[in-house]
Amino acid sequence: MKTTEHTIDRRVARTRAALHQALISLILKKGYGSITVDEICEAANVGRSTFYLHFTSKDDLKQSGLSHLRRQRVEAAARAATGDQGTGRLSFSLAMFEHARDHLDLYRALAGSRGGTVALDTIRQILSELVRAELEPAAASSSDAMPREFVVQYIVGAFMAVLTWWLDGGAKMPPERIDAMFRRLAFDGAIARNS
Amino acid sequence: MKTTEHTIDRRVARTRAALHQALISLILKKGYGSITVDEICEAANVGRSTFYLHFTSKDDLKQSGLSHLRRQRVEAAARAATGDQGTGRLSFSLAMFEHARDHLDLYRALAGSRGGTVALDTIRQILSELVRAELEPAAASSSDAMPREFVVQYIVGAFMAVLTWWLDGGAKMPPERIDAMFRRLAFDGAIARNS
DNA sequence: CTGTTATCAGACACAATGTTCATTTTGGCG
């Protein structure tokens, strides 16, 4: 036997990369739902049988791409949380906006109004973990019987909506600006009290 | 010719109702994505050719159901806005939670974690219109260059997330309670300021 | 009752999925 070691054959690396790239470019072009496996293969110049050699379905391909992202985000959050605490809480937010700016196409495919359900749900899940972890120490703050999970869902929902809006609009504002606005609403409330 | 009047043949009414009902019950059972037209027809006891006599596709059936909802919600919002202003702003919120409680199955199918993309997007759209309209008069409040649309997306995103969470958990808390928590976060902020 | 209209079952063409197999490339390594 040669080496099944943990080095990856260049051929599989190229094939997988081509397929991933083809997918996100197709999502941007025509939305996730209507893409067929044939189209992905043609766009990636890969035989259809080869596709099924690596992934079991279109969704599998997508999920595979998302697992990378999950690892990256969790690491980044760990760094942000320990590093500078000057940002107060919600340390994930700025890092996320910046990461999105640096990989615009990827994020537009994943969290843009195109892209469908799967990615959104996964990202939501990742963020929920991060926020939940951040809220953990502040257990005392949620005093009057407000379930912690409620707050988590509220924040993550708001963040995702804002992120999607920013991406769909072309991500023109700088990440710092969006982040500042998001934190402002999260800390001080979104609506001015009437009286 | 008889009458094409505006009265609807009983057979048509029964068929359509059966199909709509079958759809939401199937969504609850196995999620929207994997449902086939065949299954819908069998569940509704309707011939497949008859299905295509009324709707062009699965999505068409879903959209048709949503258009009812849209009309209802817009009317309800109009009533709530003019009626009692005692609730402050965000008058749509309580009405929505109550309506959801009264039609639990429907809402669990549309906004639960099952149900997929189409419904969520439509509901988000409806809510955006309502919030946008409510924010209109308070134009002055968003003083320092915070785009109004940003606030709209933030609020709607947070609301949808909270609604979904409540529904997926079985909608155990009373609407008033959820509503109060939502308003609290929206008005006073979700995170306690550090210092 | 009568004519209109909805429903039905079944057959059809079509598109996409996922599997299998024999054959050809190609990257890794001695």
Add this chain to the structure above:
DNA sequence: CGCCAAAATGAACATTGTGTCTGATAACAG
């Protein structure tokens, strides 16, 4: 370089779901 195991290929195939169309049957409205 030259070997060979692993990867890629294209073609064929069975399967499932879609959407259309037919002629026959049943149910409604007047």
